[in-house]
Amino acid sequence: MGFLPFASGGGASLAPETVSVPGQVHAWSDPLTWSGRLPGRRDVVQVPAGRSLLIDQDIDIAALEIAGEVHFADRDIRVECDGILVTGAGVMRAGASAAPFAHRLTLTLGCTPERDLIDGLGSKFMAAVNGGRIELNGPRRTGWVVLGDTVAPGAIVIRLAEPTDWNAGDRIAIASGGAELPLVEERTVFGMSPDGLHVTLDAPMQHRHLGQHGRVRNALPGAIAKVALLSRSIVVEGDTNASRTSIGAHCIIAGHAPGEPFPDNARGSVGSFTGVEFRRMGQFNRTNRYPLYWHANGDVPGNQLVDCVIHQSFQRGVVVADTRGVRLHGNVVHKPLGHGFIVDQADQAQDVATMLTTNLTIRPRRVRFADPAMRDLYERRPRSLWISDARRPAGEGISQ
Numbered sequence: 001m002g003f004l005p006f007a008s009g010g011g012a013s014l015a016p017e018t019v020s021v022p023g024q025v026h027a028w029s030d031p032l033t034w035s036g037r038l039p040g041r042r043d044v045v046q047v048p049a050g051r052s053l054l055i056d057q058d059i060d061i062a063a064l065e066i067a068g069e070v071h072f073a074d075r076d077i078r079v080e081c082d083g084i085l086v087t088g089a090g091v092m093r094a095g096a097s098a099a100p101f102a103h104r105l106t107l108t109l110g111c112t113p114e115r116d117l118i119d120g121l122g123s124k125f126m127a128a129v130n131g132g133r134i135e136l137n138g139p140r141r142t143g144w145v146v147l148g149d150t151v152a153p154g155a156i157v158i159r160l161a162e163p164t165d166w167n168a169g170d171r172i173a174i175a176s177g178g179a180e181l182p183l184v185e186e187r188t189v190f191g192m193s194p195d196g197l198h199v200t201l202d203a204p205m206q207h208r209h210l211g212q213h214g215r216v217r218n219a220l221p222g223a224i225a226k227v228a229l230l231s232r233s234i235v236v237e238g239d240t241n242a243s244r245t246s247i248g249a250h251c252i253i254a255g256h257a258p259g260e261p262f263p264d265n266a267r268g269s270v271g272s273f274t275g276v277e278f279r280r281m282g283q284f285n286r287t288n289r290y291p292l293y294w295h296a297n298g299d300v301p302g303n304q305l306v307d308c309v310i311h312q313s314f315q316r317g318v319v320v321a322d323t324r325g326v327r328l329h330g331n332v333v334h335k336p337l338g339h340g341f342i343v344d345q346a347d348q349a350q351d352v353a354t355m356l357t358t359n360l361t362i363r364p365r366r367v368r369f370a371d372p373a374m375r376d377l378y379e380r381r382p383r384s385l386w387i388s389d390a391r392r393p394a395g396e397g398i399s400q
Helices: 352-358
Strands: 011-013 025-027 044-047 052-055 063-066 069-072 077-081 083-087 091-094 105-109 125-129 133-137 144-146 157-159 171-176 183-192 198-201 226-229 234-238 250-254 270-274 276-281 292-299 304-306 309-313 318-324 327-329 332-334 341-343 360-362 385-387
Touching: 063 069, 063 077, 083 091, 083 105, 105 125, 125 133, 133 234, 226 332, 226 360, 250 270, 250 276, 270 292, 327 352, 352 385
Parallel strands: 011 044, 025 052, 044 063, 052 069, 063 083, 069 091, 077 105, 083 125, 091 133, 105 234, 125 250, 133 270, 234 276, 250 292, 270 304, 276 309, 292 318, 304 327, 309 332, 318 341, 332 360, 341 385
Antiparallel strands: 144 226, 157 198, 171 183, 171 226, 183 198
């Protein structure tokens, strides 16, 4: 599997080792890593099996193909490329569960002009296939909480129902108004009280939002406002053109690329994401191009999406198909086109109740897709959580 448009173009692999040193890590910034010439915008960088590369500076390349290991230095880093492919025994890792990545990491995926880079994966992708591993470990943040006190138009300070770890400069969404929380306002945090309960906003509220302690009779639980954090320090995003074209980036974890024949020796891959912000994601009306997609991946330990946020999505939120054991906990999907979370079998989720109560979808938007298979999931009535199961009547889903 290789990058189609770049097959006859430029490429850059790690320099051959004259002496094999087990565990040796090569720094991107070291010219000796590349036999004297650092990769540029037109280069596909290949990290062969058995080799380790440390990205220790901002980079702008055509694509990154990983069969060895790639890690990120302890500093702010920006990576710009058209696609990232992790395959075989390859690993791309930032931080660890016990030691999260403590800086800002931004992975921007863009392709101009629009064209498929790999059969079955399309363009603007971050993919782990045939056994590859992608592990992005950011600090765990409080993803969303219930609004404590009702706020009126003009309010500049809101009180939360429980303390948070939010900071000045974070972006938040305040959503209320019944099923699927259709009334949404976004603000930037101007300041936080020492107890983490009171948030000072950068601009006054324009609408009334019902809080947990609001004195309103017969108020349904779904009408009470939720306040969600939209900012994280690790960011995976589509390029700025996505806002114009509705063709964002997409992330896929799969035993093999969609559309390709199922190989006899396919191996499940791992996508482990904690504290990650996904924005300008999904590709409108393109099958299998979702912000987060586990596809035909079997039952492989370690797959999870924890305390992450997806916003500015052009097609659904999280889709888990023909895959078991994916942990979905504490995530926010903000204003997706279509359903927030889709799993294809009820027994696929280890705990459906936990999925319902810990994950939040804010205002899933109605959409009509041209693809008939996609229309079968009734995005004209989008749900927070849709479990498509052969044992359920057609068109029935679970809503938060």
